[in-house]
Structure formats: C-alpha cells, structure tokens
Amino acid sequence: xxxxxxxxxxxxxxxxxxxxxxxxxxxxxxxxxxxxQHAGEAPTFLSYNVLDGLEEKGRFSSFLSRSKGYSYLLLKxxxxxxxxxxxCAVPNQAxxxxxxxxxxxxxxxS
Amino acid sequence: DTEVTQTPKHLVMGMTNKKxxxxxxxxxxxxxxxxxQKAKKPPELMFxxxxxxxSINESVPSRFSPECPNSSxxxxxxxxxxxEDSALYLCASSQDLKGTEETYEQYFGPGTRLTVT
Numbered sequence: 001x002x003x004x005x006x007x008x009x010x011x012x013x014x015x016x017x018x019x020x021x022x023x024x025x026x027x028x029x030x031x032x033x034x035x036x037q038h039a040g041e042a043p044t045f046l047s048y049n050v051l052d053g054l055e056e057k058g059r060f061s062s063f064l065s066r067s068k069g070y071s072y073l074l075l076k077x078x079x080x081x082x083x084x085x086x087x088c089a090v091p092n093q094a095x096x097x098x099x100x101x102x103x104x105x106x107x108x109x110s
Numbered sequence: 111d112t113e114v115t116q117t118p119k120h121l122v123m124g125m126t127n128k129k130x131x132x133x134x135x136x137x138x139x140x141x142x143x144x145x146x147q148k149a150k151k152p153p154e155l156m157f158x159x160x161x162x163x164x165s166i167n168e169s170v171p172s173r174f175s176p177e178c179p180n181s182s183x184x185x186x187x188x189x190x191x192x193x194e195d196s197a198l199y200l201c202a203s204s205q206d207l208k209g210t211e212e213t214y215e216q217y218f219g220p221g222t223r224l225t226v227t
C-alpha cells in the first residue's frame with residue numbers, strides 16, 4: 001500500500017525560507033504531488049515530480065529522490081499568505097486516484 | 111475555464127433527510143472524484159468516476175450514493191446520514207485517470223460543508 005509521512009506543523013517568519021519534508025513508501029511509483037490548502041478552502045496544485053531532482057516554480061521548488069523515498073517542498077521569501085496546510089500526495093497503487101499525507105500546517109508570522 | 115463548482119456551499123441536514131450535493135466542471139475532464147475531509151485531516155477518497163462510470167468505491171457506506179448523469183456533472187446523494195458524516199465534501203476532476211502529469215493533476219472544487227444534526 002501507500003504510506004506518506006510529513007511533519008504536522010511548522011512555523012517561520014516573513015521573508016524566510018522553509019523546507020517541508022515528505023517521506024513515502026509506495027507499491028510502484030507514479031510521481032509525487034504537492035498541494036496547498038488554505039483553511040476552509042479546496043486544495044490547489046503546486047507541483048508534480050516524477051524524476052529525481054529539483055523543480056523550481058517561482059518562490060516554490062520541489063525536490064524528489066526516488067531511491068530514498070523522499071521529497072521536499074521549498075518555499076522562499078515567505079509571505080503571510082503562505083500560511084496554509086501543505087499536502088504531499090502520491091497516486092494509489094492502481095494509479096487511479098491520489099492518496100494524501102496528513103498535511104503540514106505552516107504558520108508564517110511577521 | 112479551470113473551475114470546478116460545487117453546490118451548496120453549506121448544508122445542514124437531519125439524520126432522516128435526503129439531500130444531494132452537486133459538482134460541475136466544463137474542462138472536458140473524463141475523471142471525477144468525491145473526497146471527504148474532516149477538520150485538520152487530509153482529503154480521503156470516496157468515489158472515482160471515469161468516463162461516467164464508477165471506477166472506484168472506497169468501501170463507502172451505502173447512505174452515500176454517487177451519480178454521474180453526464181461527463182460534466184457529478185452528484186452525491188445523501189440519505190440517513192450520521193453526525194460523524196459531518197465534514198467538508200470535495201469534488202475534483204482530472205483529464206483522465208492514468209498516464210501523465212496532466213492526467214493526474216486534480217482540480218478541486220470549493221467543497222460543501224455538511225453538518226448532520
């Protein structure tokens with residue numbers, strides 16, 4: 001089956017850099033997703049990694065190491081609006097739906 | 111248009127009521143999903159429809175009954191719910207079920223906040 005682990009909570013200050021880690025165990029691998037979810041809102045897509053390495057998209061970057069079963073989401077130049085839950089997700093074994101980790105709640109303070 | 115819409119936004123129902131949640135997308139996506147999300151928990155998959163046919167039912171109780179009338183619409187019929195069914199119900203769609211990044215990337219609706227009294 002699929003198992004995903006990520007920290008429950010993190011705090012940081014405006015302008016800082018924060019790294020949110022995710023480790024996973026999967027039967028087969030079809031890529032790893034990061035979603036952002038603000039309180040009371042729907043998750044929104046941030047990134048998808050299927051090959052090893054770093055993918056950069058503006059202030060957000062995502063890294064994957066398939067051999068280590070490890071990914072991280074890097075947020076630079078933090079802003080207050082980045083306070084949200086960050087969900088790591090992998091497709092299920094059949095590749096037909098996403099299995100989400102418990103999410104990391106990031107609080108950004110001034 | 112990259113929007114998934116859901117109605118109603120909020121719903122309060124008694125345990126003997128029958129109600130329906132509605133979801134709509136006009137992106138031409140062929141896969142649609144229902145997720146249930148409790149407070150401070152990740153979304154949990156309930157149902158997956160692919161090409162208007164039920165593809166996955168994650169052992170959801172029969173008091174939840176999904177329906178896909180056409181490729182743009184997805185309903186969730188609710189009957190005889192329990193207070194523990196109170197949650198945020200999220201609908202999502204993706205281009206297809208398998209294959210590339212495009213097929214896996216799911217677009218979520220804003221959700222229906224359901225309270226069962």
